[in-house]
Amino acid sequence: MNVLLQLYLIFAKTAILTFGGGYAMIPLFRDEIVVKHAFMDGAEFANLVALAQVTPGPIGLNSATYVGMSQAGIPGAIAATLGVMTPAFVTTLAAAIFLSRVSRSGWLKDLLRGIRPCVLGVIAAAVVFFADTSVFTSPVSSLVQGGTIGVSSTGLAIFVCALIVEWRWKPAPLWLLAGSALAGILLGGW
Amino acid sequence: MPPLFCFQVPAMNACKLHSLAWKFFWISAVTLGGGMAMVPVMQREFVEKQGWLTDDEMVEIIAVTHSLPGVIAVNMAVVVGYRLRGVAGAVASAFSAVLAPFAAIVFVAAGRSAMTGCAALDNAFLGVRAAVTAMILVSAVKLGKGILVSPVAWALASTGFVACALFGVDVTLVILLGALVGIAYIACAAVKRRRE
Numbered sequence: 586m587n588v589l590l591q592l593y594l595i596f597a598k599t600a601i602l603t604f605g606g607g608y609a610m611i612p613l614f615r616d617e618i619v620v621k622h623a624f625m626d627g628a629e630f631a632n633l634v635a636l637a638q639v640t641p642g643p644i645g646l647n648s649a650t651y652v653g654m655s656q657a658g659i660p661g662a663i664a665a666t667l668g669v670m671t672p673a674f675v676t677t678l679a680a681a682i683f684l685s686r687v688s689r690s691g692w693l694k695d696l697l698r699g700i701r702p703c704v705l706g707v708i709a710a711a712v713v714f715f716a717d718t719s720v721f722t723s724p725v726s727s728l729v730q731g732g733t734i735g736v737s738s739t740g741l742a743i744f745v746c747a748l749i750v751e752w753r754w755k756p757a758p759l760w761l762l763a764g765s766a767l768a769g770i771l772l773g774g775w
Numbered sequence: 776m777p778p779l780f781c782f783q784v785p786a787m788n789a790c791k792l793h794s795l796a797w798k799f800f801w802i803s804a805v806t807l808g809g810g811m812a813m814v815p816v817m818q819r820e821f822v823e824k825q826g827w828l829t830d831d832e833m834v835e836i837i838a839v840t841h842s843l844p845g846v847i848a849v850n851m852a853v854v855v856g857y858r859l860r861g862v863a864g865a866v867a868s869a870f871s872a873v874l875a876p877f878a879a880i881v882f883v884a885a886g887r888s889a890m891t892g893c894a895a896l897d898n899a900f901l902g903v904r905a906a907v908t909a910m911i912l913v914s915a916v917k918l919g920k921g922i923l924v925s926p927v928a929w930a931l932a933s934t935g936f937v938a939c940a941l942f943g944v945d946v947t948l949v950i951l952l953g954a955l956v957g958i959a960y961i962a963c964a965a966v967k968r969r970r971e
Binding site: 610705757767772 | 857876880905918922931939
């Protein structure tokens with residue numbers, strides 16, 4: 586299949602399953618980009634999520650543009666970005682035009698009562714995947730197969746500090762990420 | 776129950792199309808992270824400064840854009856654009872809103888490949904990944920306070936977590952499981968209404 590069309594379809598499909606935005610879209614995009622299509626590895630995806638926090642625009646849009654760019658240059662970036670926009674565009678516009686009688690306590694709310702806990706579960710799973718690329722040296726899921734797991738002392742130290750700082754003060758992402766990058770260089774060497 | 780404000784017939788003359796597009800361009804350009812980060816800036820600009828929307832409308836726009844599939848930033852641009860200038864407003868707003876993020880990532884992607892194999896950069900990114908792990912964990916815990924309000928919610932969330940984290944189950948399947956439970960909730964509500 587034409588690579589541009591493929592990029593468009595992959596990101597349109599992924600975006601249609603994203604409810605709630607923000608961190609909710611990370612597991613879905615990771616599944617598609619890292620696991621199914623292997624456009625990049627887990628560590629590079631985690632880097633991209635960090636970059637998305639300090640550049641304009643949400644992670645879904647940013648990761649689509651990035652993957653498109655790396656696969657097929659600017660035309661690829663355009664195709665993937667349009668793909669991510671399409672579901673948001675079509676459903677929201679359709680809702681705006683046709684669902685003028687959607688009430689505040691409608692079926693949508695009940696539907697989301699089922700979906701939201703599942704989204705929370707997969708966000709929690711994403712925490713594990715991100716820890717796999719920083720805190721641990723081998724995937725946590727290998728424990729299920731009876732494997733052992735190693736810990737990166739640099740990664741663990743930065744994780745614990747970042748956790749405390751984020752929980753207590755919730756600084757702007759730019760500062761937290763800049764501080765962690767600096768800590769990574771100081772602890773890990775250059 | 777009255778229809779939602781933001782889905783009412785668009786107020787076509789609320790603002791000029793090009794000023795709407797310009798506003799979305801710069802709002803998305805200055806809000807790092809996108810999505811909810813846009814809300815306070817939109818509120819200040821559209822409600823307080825321009826008076827194009829009311830506070831109530833903003834609250835509804837946030838609720839609606841979070842209940843529909845898709846990227847929140849684009850959802851918000853479409854709803855606000857449609858409300859203020861109809862379909863043309865929705866198109867103009869959505870494309871203006873993605874322009875700056877698009878350009879930023881194109882530059883990042885171009886620069887990234889030029890800097891591979893640099894130890895300092897690799898270690899910087901190790902630190903950054905550890906921090907992102909912490910950020911997502913904190914946000915998951917905070918989200919959990921509002922979502923984990925019933926045994927069913929706990930069961931769904933833990934199933935989703937174990938299935939994805941340990942057994943590599945497709946994320947899509949987990950979301951679809953949630954949708955099925957949601958449909959069951961809808962059915963229960965319908966049965967209850969009929970009984971009353």
